[in-house]
Amino acid sequence: MRPWVGPAILAAVCAVGVVLLELRPREPADPGSDRRQVSAEAIALLDGLTAGERIAGWSVLGLSEPREGGVRVDFGRDDLRFSVTVTALGQTTHAAPRSTERYALYYGHPHPRGAKIPDGAVRAIMAGLERRIRANEANVALP
Amino acid sequence: MGTRAGLSDALLRGPAGLVLALVVFCGLALASLGDDTFLHDEGLLTHLFAWVTARDPAAGLFLQKSRPPISALYAPFAGSLDGFFVAHTLVGAVGVAALWLAARASDHRAPLVAALVLALSPLYIGGSVAGLSNTDVVAGLCIFAWLYVSDRHVAAAVVLGMLPWIRAEVAVLVPIVAVAAAQERHWRVLAALPAFGAMYGVAGIAYHHDPIWFLHYPPALPEPMPGNPFWASHSGAASLSDIVTTAVALTPLLPALGLMRWSSLGRLERIGLVFVASFALALVVLPQWRVFNFDQSPRYLLPVVPFAALALSRAVGPWVDREGPPGRFSLLVLAALAGAALAGAMDGRHPTGLAAVGWTALALALHRAGHARAALGTLGLLAALGPFAFGDGGRIDRRSTAPHLDPMIDRLAETVGDKRKVVYTNEPLLASALQRSGRLPNVTVLYIVQEDQRFELERLANPHVGQREALWAAMEGNAYGRPIRPDALRPDAVPVGAVFALTKDERLPMVLPPEVWDELLEVVHPGYGMRIAVRVDGGAS
Numbered sequence: 001m002r003p004w005v006g007p008a009i010l011a012a013v014c015a016v017g018v019v020l021l022e023l024r025p026r027e028p029a030d031p032g033s034d035r036r037q038v039s040a041e042a043i044a045l046l047d048g049l050t051a052g053e054r055i056a057g058w059s060v061l062g063l064s065e066p067r068e069g070g071v072r073v074d075f076g077r078d079d080l081r082f083s084v085t086v087t088a089l090g091q092t093t094h095a096a097p098r099s100t101e102r103y104a105l106y107y108g109h110p111h112p113r114g115a116k117i118p119d120g121a122v123r124a125i126m127a128g129l130e131r132r133i134r135a136n137e138a139n140v141a142l143p
Numbered sequence: 144m145g146t147r148a149g150l151s152d153a154l155l156r157g158p159a160g161l162v163l164a165l166v167v168f169c170g171l172a173l174a175s176l177g178d179d180t181f182l183h184d185e186g187l188l189t190h191l192f193a194w195v196t197a198r199d200p201a202a203g204l205f206l207q208k209s210r211p212p213i214s215a216l217y218a219p220f221a222g223s224l225d226g227f228f229v230a231h232t233l234v235g236a237v238g239v240a241a242l243w244l245a246a247r248a249s250d251h252r253a254p255l256v257a258a259l260v261l262a263l264s265p266l267y268i269g270g271s272v273a274g275l276s277n278t279d280v281v282a283g284l285c286i287f288a289w290l291y292v293s294d295r296h297v298a299a300a301v302v303l304g305m306l307p308w309i310r311a312e313v314a315v316l317v318p319i320v321a322v323a324a325a326q327e328r329h330w331r332v333l334a335a336l337p338a339f340g341a342m343y344g345v346a347g348i349a350y351h352h353d354p355i356w357f358l359h360y361p362p363a364l365p366e367p368m369p370g371n372p373f374w375a376s377h378s379g380a381a382s383l384s385d386i387v388t389t390a391v392a393l394t395p396l397l398p399a400l401g402l403m404r405w406s407s408l409g410r411l412e413r414i415g416l417v418f419v420a421s422f423a424l425a426l427v428v429l430p431q432w433r434v435f436n437f438d439q440s441p442r443y444l445l446p447v448v449p450f451a452a453l454a455l456s457r458a459v460g461p462w463v464d465r466e467g468p469p470g471r472f473s474l475l476v477l478a479a480l481a482g483a484a485l486a487g488a489m490d491g492r493h494p495t496g497l498a499a500v501g502w503t504a505l506a507l508a509l510h511r512a513g514h515a516r517a518a519l520g521t522l523g524l525l526a527a528l529g530p531f532a533f534g535d536g537g538r539i540d541r542r543s544t545a546p547h548l549d550p551m552i553d554r555l556a557e558t559v560g561d562k563r564k565v566v567y568t569n570e571p572l573l574a575s576a577l578q579r580s581g582r583l584p585n586v587t588v589l590y591i592v593q594e595d596q597r598f599e600l601e602r603l604a605n606p607h608v609g610q611r612e613a614l615w616a617a618m619e620g621n622a623y624g625r626p627i628r629p630d631a632l633r634p635d636a637v638p639v640g641a642v643f644a645l646t647k648d649e650r651l652p653m654v655l656p657p658e659v660w661d662e663l664l665e666v667v668h669p670g671y672g673m674r675i676a677v678r679v680d681g682g683a684s
Contacts (some may be wrong), residue, residue: 006474007508014481014501022495078550079672117670 021051038063042071045103046142049073049133056124071142074109075125081111082122084129089143098126100133103142145254155463160255161243168239168262171530173271176225179579182541184571186274186441187622190227193217195617197391202613205347207362209605210309213279224575224622228274235271238282242449245289246456249409253519254465255455261285263526264394264448265534266441273539277442280310285449292411300324300335308343311362313446316418316575318670323414351605361602371650381427388536389441393448395499395525395533398484400478402469402507403458412457415450420626423447441537459522462515469507477504495533506531544570547646547672552582553669554675555644559586565635567591567627569654570646574624576683585650588624594653595628627645629654630664634663634681641678 002088042065043049053060061074061081070087087104089099096104110117151677175181189439192210196203197218197530204211220230239262246254248547257312261267261281270278290299293659300320305316317336326334355358390397410418426443461467470476477500484496502525534540541548551570563585566573604611618626632654641665645651655664668675 002512004508004512007477007504007511010474010481011476011501011504011508014484014497014504016499017481017485017488018501020495021488021497078554078671079547080669116669118666121669 018061026069037067038071039143041140041143042086045133045142046071046073046129047136049129049132055128056121058121058125069142073129075140079112080115080117081109082107082115082117083109084126086133088143098130100130100137102137103133105129105133144672147575151465154525155253155255155460160253161240161258161322163260164243164255164262165236165240166173167259167546168268168271168646169232169236170503171263171268172235173229175269176228176232176272178504180542180575181269182572182576182579183273183539183544186270186576187571188277189213189217189231190221191618191621191623193221194621195614197221198617199613201350201462202604202617203517205350205356205385206604206610206614207308207357208599210276210279211343212277212305213309216279223377224579228272230270230279232404233275234282235267235278236277238267238285238449241282241285241289242606244267244451245285245292245411245449246453246460248289249453249457251412251453251456252460253456254460256460256519257452259294259523259526260394260452260455261448264445265530266445266537266539267448268530269534269537269539270445272441275442275539276309277445281307281445281449283309284313284316284446288411288415289451292409295559296324296329297333297335299365300332301338304336305339306456308339308362310445310446312422313428315422316446318413319418319421323410351608351610351677353605353607356536356605360605362603364599364602368595371595381430382490383487384489384491385441385536386427386483386495387443388491390536391495391499391529391533392441392535392537393444394451395495395502395529397451398477398480398496398500398503399455399459399506399522401480401503402473404468404470407453407467408457413449418559419447421449442539444605445522451600457531459519462510462519465515467515469510473507474504479509495534495535499533508546514601541572545570545646548572548576549645551646551673551675552576552580554673555586555642556583557668558642558675558677559583564588564640564642565589565638566642566644567595567622567632568624568644568646569648569651570644571623573644573656578622589627590624591632591654592626592628593648593650594629594652634659638679642677643676645675645676646673 007127013099019092042063046063049060049063051060051062055075058075058077064072064074066072070085071090072085074081074082074083085108086103087106088101089096089104094106098104102135107117107122107126149665154163168602172254185569189210192203192214196209196214199216200240203209203214203218216234217227220226239258242261243254246257251257263395267278283302287299287302287306289297290302301319303320307317321336324330347352347356351360403603405413421443430439458469459465480503481500482499484494484500488494489495502521506521508520509515509521538544548570551573555566565587567589568574569591571590573592577583577588600614601611615626615628662681663678664676665679666674666676
């Protein structure tokens, strides 16, 4: 074998490795989540809420529908994130911190793990979502 | 064609190469000075000690922690942060020049190789601009190397003996050189090694009124402050991913050491490689036991670069004359390095280590195919990519060390508007970032000194001769902001309406106990990495 073949093969293997490693999917920001794209009904229930809108100074990072039902809204400000989940009343046995005629609102999933979300921010955001839901729940239902 | 070959020969072998290396280094370094890419806490510390030394030379110089040789060097430039950064970069350039001289004095075929390895080191460029003492010690090592190979062994030993007062970790090289000197019966070299320490120690007796002051007030805490939560949350163990990305941030040519033949190396290059191996091992292993407060910061490993550069220059320099075959086991060594780089890349962000090894393997293939000059050019291109593609692992840029800084300034601006405000902060870069960007001129920054910082300064300074208080007094007006000692941060001393810009830090409860301050601080901009709060009247003031 010619003496340059060995290092050339090694160089090629490294190059392929670099490309594959660069192309590998990055870890999702919220590993473990199992969510689908949000339905038109959910958007309508939230009065047309879309990613990028701001409520109480926090940005809507995205909306999604967890497999177990309801709609989840992710909020972020700087490096802090948390989410509010809207479910049909009675879907879970947990007491909801806030609710409307037909829906319950829960909050959680702080990121980074262990981060404390200020009570004022949670209250203001939940109240903002509640207003939107109350305005639409008579006409729209979550699938 | 002949002209082109003549030009490249002139650059590789002659003084024109030195000019090229200096232009490249200074150009890259000063370009990053403009946007504060490398504004760094430790660089500001170097400036702080120069600032203190300029204002109270005796108190500053006879504090071993102040890194006296460089505090004296930079004291004339401490009045302006920009002046300090430029002076620091020029010292980095002196290192590049000294390494070129060392390679030429060692009869390297292409001294440019050694100079460019250093001049294009991502960590060396960033550290030089940032003001890190780690690059000062590298410049000192380059001067040592030049003096040593120029047969000025005594002067080299004096320089080497001084370097531990800049960075204690390079003391590892002293016994290695001492053993080499003893083998060659160079007794004057052995005597010269402790010359600086002896002179410095004797000079300090008059100030400290203590014949063994340098033992009573050492340069670093032998062990961390008891109960410091900082260490509880920082793992000292190095991950393979960090080691690999650090290695290529030092220089992406590091894998090319695998092309070297031990038998071709000169005396200093062998000493240097023994140092590289023992130093790197010590710096990767020592942090696990918290010895001398070392952590896994990549910058600690910078002293390996000049010696790696000399060995590389010896190994691949002869390729310019189509000579100097790579070592017999080069392919095996590169394959092993590729395996390590691949394993490290699995949990890393970018496979930079694997890319560097692959590139080096390509150079080896070209050399073995009879294209030695093309192989050298390939390695040159890899080095040139260093500052742009391999610096990630250095972790000294502001984006890595203080990602929360820009949001903090934005939120602070929303909070204070154009009102005159006093801002208390534990963020070391806030005051200098505001000053250098010209934002929020209506804000006066007070820097909250952390409890372990106070502990360290007071443990290492002499209270019996007034050194502690002299140091505190000399720190007024430095680039961190006006220092507020932990005992001065009391509710009754902080006016209602004062703003707190706080970086996430496990040590913060030691100076802002939650049971006292939680009801007195209203968080107006929450965050994880940082938060902004306003002092309110909680009825406790």
